[in-house]
Amino acid sequence: MNHKVGQFKTQLSQHILQLQQQYKDFRLYDFGSYALNRLTPKQGYMVETQLAYGLKSRQRFDLFRSQQPLPHRPLIVFVHGGAWLHGDKKDYQFIGESFAKEGYDVVVMNYHLAPQHIFPTYIHDLHLLLNHLQQSAEQLQICAENLVLMGHSAGAFNVMSALYHPQSASIDHSQIRAIIGLAGPYHFDYKNDPICAGAFDQAVPYQQVMPYYFVKNSSTRHYLFIAEKDKIVGHFNSHDLDRVLKEKGNHSHLIHIPKLGHITIVGSLSSLFSRFFQTKSQVLWALEDAFKS
Template identity: 65%
Template sequence: MSSKFQLWSQQLQQKVELAKSLYRDFRIYDFGSLALNRLTPKKGYSIQSNIAYGLKARHRLDLYRTEQPRQKRPLIVFVHGGAWMHGDKKDYGFIGEAFAKEGFDVAVINYQLAPEHIFPASIDDLSLALNYLTQSQHKLQIELEDLVLMGHSAGAFNVMSALYHPQPYQLQIRENIRAIVGLAGPYHFDYKGDPICAEAFDQDVPYQQVMPYYFVESNKVKHYLFTAANDDIVGVNNSEDLDRQLKALGNHSQLIEIPRVGHITMIGSVSSLFSRFFKTKAEIMRVLDEISPKV
């Protein structure tokens, strides 16, 4: 056996072991999210579940309506992560509660998953959901004057790609998007052969034709790029690269590092059960209040 083949075999095995480890982490998170949602307080908001925004089975969203007094009720659209291959809105009730209790309405969306539906299917679905919310705002009794797009991991990529995409989307609500909050987002990486998410992308298409980093344009949207200090899945360079690109074109961008959290625990730390122990929610609330101050 040649030394070159041995090296290749070792690298392949390392990638396989990493993929197994991360898959196990996602399954652990699933278990944790069940506990989070079961223990999440049910007061201060109401839920309208499984609203159809399109014709496919996963074209569904849950709408968390705040019952807190606030002059305005900005809408947060939250998109979950899971390497574009995993995840469900039902696992993120704690996200709806965390911000509904602060006076925001929150739409948590599902989207079609890989490997059956590869890029750009998830971005197509987000665009469809945003246009549905725009067309149905009176029926749903939501306010879209100050819209915030928020996503974790793959979801952060999705919300960023809704604006920065090789073929720009016709978003009816584009001018009302005040901010994008990206939590540990992969905005600039080569997915070819990636052990976690290779099946979510066409391997014959170079990443330079996909990553939102390459399609940034000037606008008035505020960008908040959160990174996890202990992230061993998505490199901090993703956010640093995008931050530089945004600023180079005159856009608003802030890099915000959250200490003592990893890639998956970052999103769990937003839960009302844990938010007082971590800075994640407090920092998100700081930027949300910059966009739409409480009165």
């Protein structure tokens, strides 16, 4: 009996240490993104901030315009992570700069956060943004016919759910050329999850929420990035989604990024550090692959 109690205490201690490390990782990322943005070049692109796509204060986006846009005028919509609990578009200036200099216009959005707003509120925000971009393309001087949805972590879940959740009928899927998911959680049980349980209705089974269960045939191309050292989101999420996408006749491509973890995979997209890692070059390859197809 004492042996079992001791074993339980050891397991509990290990679990608490893991949670503490995950919390530190998120706080470290907050500091890291602040430092990245402070060092991000301010030249080579134009940016408009705090543009509205809805009436609520969190329904805002920043638009980074390339000064040398590609001929087909692709538009990347980036959705941040943060376990649906925190994060802000202002932390991702480095994303806008990094891809605007490559010829892409970039939208970086805010959305409603948990626990005040739970699923599917933040998916509805993305639908609202996409409809706004498509309806206001001329006014915004953008091309919304060649959209790429790119999300990190919770943001990757959001972009995949925007396309495949049953409530996604309100958007024009034909204009979404590709989805790029960075370390996304697409197929997991959030029941009593110590990090993100507050982002979901605990009375609703995950099988009624996860995009894995709603995949259908689509012309959109899918590029699923896995960080080799990710200790927060299990690799099985991307492997499971890749399998079901292909079973439904979709394009899907798994891309493994060595050396990086759950947080650093997005930080490595910064033009300050992208030459040291494979992430940005692989994202650019995925973008080129999507538009040549």
